[in-house]
Amino acid sequence: MLKIEKLNKSYGASKALTDLDLEVSKGVVFGLLGPNGAGKTTLIRIINQIIEGDSGKVYLNGELLAPKHISQIGYLPEERGLYKKMKVWDQMLYFARLKGLSPADAKLKIKFWLDKLEMSTWRDKKIEDLSKGMAQKVQFISTIIHNPPLLILDEPFSGFDPVNAEIIKNEILELKEKGTTVILSTHRMESVELLCDQVAMINKSQKILDGTIKQVKSSYRPEVFTITIDQIKQPIPAEWAAKQDETSYHFTLPLSGKTPNQLLHELMEYGEVAQFREVIPSMEEIFIHQVKSTENG
């Protein structure tokens, strides 16, 4: 769907993107992760043709990115706004028409979406009279109104209350079912794990990690196990900092160069091993770990 090769962009002396390669396959939700100032917004702006890269190539469906592709992309920026004095209907119509829809087609689609998100009664309200969540919904509909095959959402859940966030999340998943490719740029790791199939992590203008969630998770294994032991035969060493609850002891141990079997074997000396499980890091932990390690290295 989207392929990026050796993309570079700098603002004066500071590099925003360095030799970035990226491939997003069709029909996936792609998480674009990275701390503030990593270069995510620059990348998104380049894909949206708001700015141009200094060098490198961007392909959309195998074609070099060109102005005609504008209508194939839906973009919800992190910092977003609407014309406060405009009515919901007029506003949506304007955005839809700018994306190249015919007036008749645009009206049909707006009607559909207003009904779907139960907002029909709001069509003649001015944006300034809407609640923030309502305005966000209008914004979201404006982004997807032209059925773009590629949807770029920058922090889509900020500003939504949990109920509306859930609605938007479901809409995103539904769009994915229909074959829309979604690029999701966010800091909220729980939504990444929930929604994304693939992720890429950018830090300091460079890609530091990418792949499916599973690949990424297996790439960073802290090799730590959580252990529960019952029916103690010998006392548990104090440095393991075990928590005792009735007759059970719970603690975590790193492999420290041993194989899991060796560790398990050792543990059996202390009593009945009731639980022996590798700790799978959350995306958040991976994120923090990766950012820190690139910063130190």
Place this chain on the structure above:
Amino acid sequence: MDKIWLVIQREYLARVKKKSFLLVTLLTPLIFPAIMGIFVWIALEEKDNQSLRIIEVVDDNNLFFLESSEQYAFSFSNLSEEKAKELVQNGERYGFLHIPNFELEDPKGITYYGEENPSMNLISYLENNLKKKIEEQRLFESGIDPKIINEVRTKVAIKSITLDDQGTETVSDATVNYAIGFLAGILIYMFIFIYGNQIMQGVIEEKSSRIVEILVSSLKPFQLMMGKILGIAGVGLTQLLIWIVLIGTLTTIVTGFLGMQMPQQQAMEMANPEIAQGMANNSDVGEILLVLSGINVTQIVLSFIFYFLGGYLLYGALFAGIGSAVDAPSDAQQFMLPVTIPLIVAYMGLFVFVLNDPNSTTSFWLSIIPLTSPIAMMGRVSYGVPLWELILSMGLLITGFLFTTWLAGKIYRIGILMHGTKPTYKTLWKWIKTNN
């Protein structure tokens, strides 16, 4: 092009549909005739209700007799200075004019005493009156009968005719030319300022409310900028058109109504004595029509539309550029100076140079340089301008606005995505030099 058209439509409708637009558009033309009407009405009332103001005159020369007018009566009671002053203090007299002994060649020391500050009107009335009396006295002393002087006094009005290469004669009148140039220049000046500011506000609104990021993912920043400039131009033209129609109708109604109560001539004199005098000199209606027909109306109207739009586009782009560079209107001040100065220079130049001497070197340059030409050239066009100068000026104005649009486009495309930084001229220059 389609997208520019969409932006134009939105910008136009968003403004025209506003209640405030309707209000301003309808009320402004009402205000001018209303104010004019109120003035004329007050003046009429005052004339009716005015009590005669009595001014005591003490003339140590025993020479001058001042004729009373509708407003002022002069009493000559041969009082002493002190007595006369007392009368003024008591309120029995409006004022007291003391004419001390003087040589006729050198009238000095004439003093007016009043309880309130005398109006300009009164002072000049007294001065003119005395001047006339002294002159008459001096003529009389040198053996000329003032009556003869009055008889030989002649009114001269010069009819001016411009002669072109083909020998066509056109009757012209500087007063009419002046008025046309004056009005056209001021209109263009106001239009540029008011609507230029609207462009700037609009750009800042889009930028600060972050709509712009969504917009530029659908169309080029340049399209957005041009759409806004052209859309607002449409608003301005609409407003102008409505004003012309409304002011025209209203003025006709108001003057028609007042005309029944006051002869036209008098009304004019009260409004502006100088113009009235100029008009009186060739009060022949046929003459005025001749003058009007001598003016190249088509040329003036076409030039007006051209400079009106040209000037607006030239400055509009600059206003858009400024708006894109800042986060809030208050930050825009620092960049406004280079835009306002040429505008004010053009405006001042119109009055100081162009209207007084349309063919001077300064007037020529003011009307050629694109930054000042929209305003200055209108002051010249009504007097008639050589075709090559007009073409040169128009050509340069087109070049000028292409240049400012290009310049503003460069600033705009980067500026609208920049937040939180206060740009300086140096940063703007950097943006202009950046290629993508």
